[in-house]
Amino acid sequence: MKHILSALVLNRPGVLAHVAGMFAARAFNIDSLTVGRTDDPELSRMTIVVIGDDRVVEQVRKQLAKIVSIVKVQDFAGQDVVARDLMLVSVSAPPEKRPEILALIEMFNAKVVDIGPKFVMVEVCGPETKIEAFIDAARSYGIRNVVRTGTVAMARYSRSQSE
Amino acid sequence: MTETTAPSPAKPIRKPGSQIIVDTLVEQGVEVMFGYLGGVVLPLFDKLYDAPIRFIIPRHEQGGCHMADAYARATGKVGVVVATSGPGATNLTTGLATAMMDSIPLVAITGQVRTDLIGNDAFQEADTTGITRPITKHNSIVKDPNRLAQTIREAFYIASTGRPGPVLVDIPVDMQVAEIEVKPAEPVNLPGYKVRSRVHNRQISLAAEAINASQKPILYVGGGIIIANAAAELSELAHKANIPVTMTLLGLGSIDQGSELSLDMLGMHGSAYANFAVQECDLLIAVGARFDDRVTGKLKTFASKAKIIHIDIDPASIAKNLPADIPVVGDAKETLVELLREVQHRDRPEWFAQIAEWKKKYPFRYDKRAHAIKPQFVIEEILRQTNGDATIVTGVGQHQMWTAQFYRFKRPRQFITSGGLGTMGFGLPAAIGAQVALPGQTVIDIDGDSSFNMTMNELCTAVQYELPVKVCIINNGYMGMVRQWQQLFYGKRYSCSSLKNPDFATVARAFGAVGMTVTEKKGVADAVAAMLAETHPCVVDFHVDREENVWPMVPAGKSLHEMNGLDIFESMA
Ligand SMILES: Cc1ncc(C[n+]2csc(CCOP(=O)(O)OP(=O)(O)O)c2C)c(N)n1
Ligand SMILES: [Mg+2]
Numbered sequence: 001m002k003h004i005l006s007a008l009v010l011n012r013p014g015v016l017a018h019v020a021g022m023f024a025a026r027a028f029n030i031d032s033l034t035v036g037r038t039d040d041p042e043l044s045r046m047t048i049v050v051i052g053d054d055r056v057v058e059q060v061r062k063q064l065a066k067i068v069s070i071v072k073v074q075d076f077a078g079q080d081v082v083a084r085d086l087m088l089v090s091v092s093a094p095p096e097k098r099p100e101i102l103a104l105i106e107m108f109n110a111k112v113v114d115i116g117p118k119f120v121m122v123e124v125c126g127p128e129t130k131i132e133a134f135i136d137a138a139r140s141y142g143i144r145n146v147v148r149t150g151t152v153a154m155a156r157y158s159r160s161q162s163e
Numbered sequence: 164m165t166e167t168t169a170p171s172p173a174k175p176i177r178k179p180g181s182q183i184i185v186d187t188l189v190e191q192g193v194e195v196m197f198g199y200l201g202g203v204v205l206p207l208f209d210k211l212y213d214a215p216i217r218f219i220i221p222r223h224e225q226g227g228c229h230m231a232d233a234y235a236r237a238t239g240k241v242g243v244v245v246a247t248s249g250p251g252a253t254n255l256t257t258g259l260a261t262a263m264m265d266s267i268p269l270v271a272i273t274g275q276v277r278t279d280l281i282g283n284d285a286f287q288e289a290d291t292t293g294i295t296r297p298i299t300k301h302n303s304i305v306k307d308p309n310r311l312a313q314t315i316r317e318a319f320y321i322a323s324t325g326r327p328g329p330v331l332v333d334i335p336v337d338m339q340v341a342e343i344e345v346k347p348a349e350p351v352n353l354p355g356y357k358v359r360s361r362v363h364n365r366q367i368s369l370a371a372e373a374i375n376a377s378q379k380p381i382l383y384v385g386g387g388i389i390i391a392n393a394a395a396e397l398s399e400l401a402h403k404a405n406i407p408v409t410m411t412l413l414g415l416g417s418i419d420q421g422s423e424l425s426l427d428m429l430g431m432h433g434s435a436y437a438n439f440a441v442q443e444c445d446l447l448i449a450v451g452a453r454f455d456d457r458v459t460g461k462l463k464t465f466a467s468k469a470k471i472i473h474i475d476i477d478p479a480s481i482a483k484n485l486p487a488d489i490p491v492v493g494d495a496k497e498t499l500v501e502l503l504r505e506v507q508h509r510d511r512p513e514w515f516a517q518i519a520e521w522k523k524k525y526p527f528r529y530d531k532r533a534h535a536i537k538p539q540f541v542i543e544e545i546l547r548q549t550n551g552d553a554t555i556v557t558g559v560g561q562h563q564m565w566t567a568q569f570y571r572f573k574r575p576r577q578f579i580t581s582g583g584l585g586t587m588g589f590g591l592p593a594a595i596g597a598q599v600a601l602p603g604q605t606v607i608d609i610d611g612d613s614s615f616n617m618t619m620n621e622l623c624t625a626v627q628y629e630l631p632v633k634v635c636i637i638n639n640g641y642m643g644m645v646r647q648w649q650q651l652f653y654g655k656r657y658s659c660s661s662l663k664n665p666d667f668a669t670v671a672r673a674f675g676a677v678g679m680t681v682t683e684k685k686g687v688a689d690a691v692a693a694m695l696a697e698t699h700p701c702v703v704d705f706h707v708d709r710e711e712n713v714w715p716m717v718p719a720g721k722s723l724h725e726m727n728g729l730d731i732f733e734s735m736a
Contacts, residue, residue, distance in 0.1 A: 010354070010355060012303075014292060014293075014296070017293065017296065018296055021296055025297050055486070058482070059479065059483055062478050062479035063479050067355070068300070068321060070355050072355075
């Protein structure tokens with residue numbers, strides 16, 4: 001099962017290497033990992049998607065919590081969260097197919113961010129299922145390139161309040 | 164936590180970073196350090212010249228690291244080791260990994276090339292923090308000289324609290340030279356590092372209820388008892404609630420092995436009575452132990468009839484290998500104190516009768532009538548003549564297991580051995596570190612010939628600092644433990660497991676130590692007596708039966724009760 005872990009980490013060199021190294025050394029699999037600054041310049045946020053049964057993920061969480069530069073780790077399993085991926089995808093778009101493709105983009109609430117003679121670059125944002133559905137739908141036109149951020153997530157207000 | 168405050172004078176005092184390092188080490192109570200010189204630690208060594216700190220120079224940084232480690236194991240204080248950048252730092256790695264696996268509080272200080280050269284493949288540059296990250300509890304590089312003192316304070320705090328471990332501080336040479344203002348010590352503030360102190364009351368009550376209800380309980384205790392200085396509380400609990408105790412290799416000394424309640428060591432080469440008792444118990448109370456594969460054998464069948472209480476300070480240790488019915492996160496000592504209040508005495512006559520039967524039927528045995536010197540005989544003789552009071556250190560291999568089986572430990576910190584990593588070559592430097600910590604006391608390294616070969620150069624160190632360590636080489640002319648596996652599992656094909664040894668007694672004398680060789684059984688007692696009377700470092704080379712095996716043995720992956728060798732025991736009864 002997929003688990004989304006959210007870690008608040010000190011904004012110091014080596015923390016990312018530490019996390020990545022720990023995953024490798026303990027044979028845990030990372031599905032995706034994102035890092036970004038927070039409003040506090042001292043802290044960064046890592047969102048890590050891990051695949052594994054509950055026991056493995058619990059061990060991952062504990063091992064993360066042990067890292068001195070990691071301030072806090074949460075497993076969002078069972079919580080109501082907003083989870084988003086961002087994808088840039090370049091789709092083959094010969095003139096005769098463009099109306100179809102634009103309709104598709106519209107349907108997904110996606111955006112055209114660049115356009116060339118043969119391709120359009122599309123920005124898709126949303127839950128992972130939506131991103132994957134777009135890839136499936138666009139595949140028949142020909143996909144040249146995909147870049148994804150990996151999941152970022154936050155617990156919904158009501159839930160994080162009661163925590 | 165450090166509460167020390169430096170004087171805060173009106174006019175700011177400025178000092179070089181190297182002096183700040185030394186001052187902070189003194190402030191942290193460091194009396195002895197181990198380590199080796201090199202270009203980028205020269206400013207630091209210059210300040211150590213006048214410092215009130217005793218400094219021991221090993222012959223290899225690995226040796227220095229094991230010395231600091233054993234100093235910590237013997238005293239409970241933080242061991243400190245210093246090395247230069249590059250090769251000095253990489254030579255520490257085996258020692259750091261050894262300390263990490265056994266949760267030993269250690270602070271390693273390494274020199275680093277100038278900050279402006281970092282990343283340029285400068286002379287003797289190595290990515291020390293990168294290399295040591297997985298084998299330290301924490302590490303950091305100081306890039307602002309104003310952070311020096313606080314980083315060192317944090318290192319001591321992290322190393323010695325919670326589940327202890329080695330912490331490395333990498334200090335570029337320009338940080339040591341920079342002149343900085345002396346500031347009063349601040350309390351350590353580490354937002355990502357929390358030490359659990361309060362134990363969960365409800366978990367304690369659940370544990371106590373389970374203990375009081377149990378017909379066949381057993382305490383399974385590890386190095387955590389010794390680290391937490393909880394041996395007295397453990398013994399009290401075992402006696403009050405009337406529960407037998409089995410110990411891991413690192414847990415030996417947690418309870419006096421002379422006690423009726425001791426079931427000695429469990430696991431791959433543990434006692435049959437401990438292993439049977441674990442498999443039969445209805446309640447397993449693990450304290451400061453981590454269900455290592457050398458202890459549990461096949462996990463699926465380990466203590467499969469039992470409810471499991473797991474007490475550990477490290478939440479990640481709990482349910483890592485085996486789910487716990489009653490997990491208790493907390494310091495071993497505090498938890499045991501709480502438990503003591505709630506447990507009651509139970510007689511459990513059937514359980515103790517069963518255990519007594521196993522004990523009677525399967526004590527550790529060897530062929531006492533043999534002509535050759537049996538390794539176990541040497542260890543029993545050392546036990547007899549030291550009255551079980553010596554501090555014992557080992558290498559890794561068969562001799563280590565025989566020492567664990569045949570020396571009877573009475574007190575915590577009496578047995579110093581590399582358990583988790585199983586580091587050959589640990590013995591001699593560890594004996595030196597322990598002897599530094601325990602002046603005037605008897606420290607004996609019971610070593611293997613191959614293990615001793617790895618770090619015997621440290622005999623120079625023992626001679627130079629007049630540390631009268633005693634080395635007993637259980638010389639079977641083999642990597643004995645490897646040979647045993649080859650005999651049992653590889654059809655006796657002894658591939659590459661025998662090495663040509665030097666004459667160890669001559670080697671010892673060349674180093675300026677005393678050397679003796681014993682080739683006959685009747686010479687063992689006198690040699691041990693002479694060794695114990697010796698006031699200089701001393702090596703005794705015992706030529707033992709070459710193909711003796713360690714029994715019982717749970718083959719890797721088998722269940723704990725599926726021990727080999729019990730028939731051999733019975734044939735010797
Ligand atoms: C540094 C290191 N290298 C290799 C091993 C694997 N190993 C474990 S025991 C052993 C043989 C030890 O031989 P010796 O020190 O003579 O002890 P004996 O088993 O003969 O008592 C070896 C090679 C190890 N534990 N440590
Ligand atoms: Mg040997």
